Amino acid sequence: MNYLSLTFLGFLMVFFAVYYVVPSRFRYIAIFVGSYIFYGIGHPTMLITLVGLTLISYVGALIIEKNHSKLAYIISFVIEIVVLIVFKYTTFIINNFNMLAEKLHSGLRLNAEWNVILPVGLSFIVFQTCAYLSDVYRGKISAEKNPIRYAAYAAFFPTVLSGPIQKARTLLPQLREPKNFEFEEAQKGTLLFAWGAFEKILVANNLNLIVTRSLDDYLNHSSMEILIGACCFSLYIYADFNAYSDMARGVAKLLNIDVGRNFNNPYISKTTGEFWNRWHVSLNEWFIDNVYIPLGGNRKGTLRKYFNVLVVFFISGLWHGSQWHYVIWGLFNGALVVLGQMLKPVKKKIYEKMQISEEVESIILLKRFVVFGLITMTWMFFHAGVMDALRICKRVLLFDFVSIFDPNLLNIAGAATTTFVTAIVTFIFCVIQNARQKESEAYQRYKAQPFVCQCLMISIIICISIFGACNTDAVVDSQFLYFQF
DSSP, X not given: OOSSSHHHHHHHHHHHHHHHHSOGGGHHHXXXXXXXXXXXXXXXXXHHHXXXXXXXXXXXHHHHHHHTOHHHHHHHHHHHHHHHHHHHHHHHHHHHHHHHHHHTTOOXXXXXXXXXXXXXXXXXHHHHHHHHHHHHHTTSSOOOOOHHHHHHHHTOTTTTTTOOOOOHHHHHHHHHSOOOOOHHHHHHHHHHHHHHHHIIIIIIHHHHHHHHXXXXXXXXXXXXXXXXXXXXXXXXXXXXXXXXXHHHHHHHHHTTOOOOOSOOOGGGOSSHHHHHHHSSHHHHHHHIIIIITTTTTTTTOHHHHHHHHHHHHHHHHHHHOSSHHXXXXXXXXXXXXXXXXXXXXXXXXXXXXXXXXXXXXXHHHHHHHHHHHHHHHHHHHHHSOHHHHHHHHHHHHTOOGGGGGOGGGGGTTSSHHHHHHHHHHHHHHHHHHHHGGGHHHHHHHHHTSOHHHHHHHHHHXXXXXXXXXXXXXXXXXXXXXXXXX
């Protein structure tokens, strides 16, 4: 079930009514039933995997707590990860094994046919159940004895498809002691959901038009078109994923449940390390808790710290997809983070020698520009195969300045009108996202307006999303990019 569908809106209205009619002590049952309907309505067979993962982590946590068993923790954790590997990486492993066997002139071959449907959001479900196991093992939360309440946590429908990945110590207490309806939280939720719809329908989908036209056929486009396409992909993937995260937060807030922000204005970062602390926050925290710290973090010397960072980015790249260009993308970003940390003392000495403060506006702007450029180049390896990404980067680096005057730039989105609309809505998106850096203050400014104006602002966002989509060439793609992960 997709957020941008009449089916979901109907489901949400019914669920919302039932949730607040049911006595508070039984609301976790409503979430459990609603989440399973939400997740399984399209492909009921996917519920089998969800139930299996839930049972493994539920029983595993009980054993971990009862026996204080590290072995039980490792076994449960590994089984969850193995399920993810079987569904998502079997074909990848088989194909690479066969390629290696061919290079070694070995007659051994494996059957490459694997037609099992990958359950939507499987990576997020596995990481959420693993987060629960880790919290129980580390004593941050008691094992949940109620299997239905735990199943509601594992399948929590606002976040089950693409996160944010929920920590058990944050979400489970809210399911145990649900809050009553609060108008202000519902208002925040409505605003977040409406803004998320705007981000997806009008910003992300229009940017994707430019990406498709310029990058998918980069050989037939000028340097300037490719550069614009690369920048648009950076903003597209942000707008698309942030849209889902905002809508998920909005739905949760309607239930008076806080699931936390997943993005914290990553494109205002001054270093690549800061960028990844602001991007996909819940995934970053999961890797820190379950990979980086167990590997030793920064406690075992500088070289070991750099190695641990690269391992995290390698796994992150592989988590995003079972293709080598995702791995290269992950390692590329890891190398940039490590390089940035290594050069930090050198840069500090240069600034001191030149008697320049790093905190002046021009230097901050320059840093942000460099980070945006570097991250944009790495996104090319996320978007395309390795060779295509290298060719795209080469075309950008060997920039043809004459292409700035290419008349086709006006029609880069398909038509001049669509290009203009895309530029306007992207500018609005960037301005508002920047204002959301201090989200509570931004909301208070919104709240200070007359109630009629508050309603009008939400209505305008919704109307612009609907009519803007209808009057451009953008396809109203309701599928979010991160569903495939």
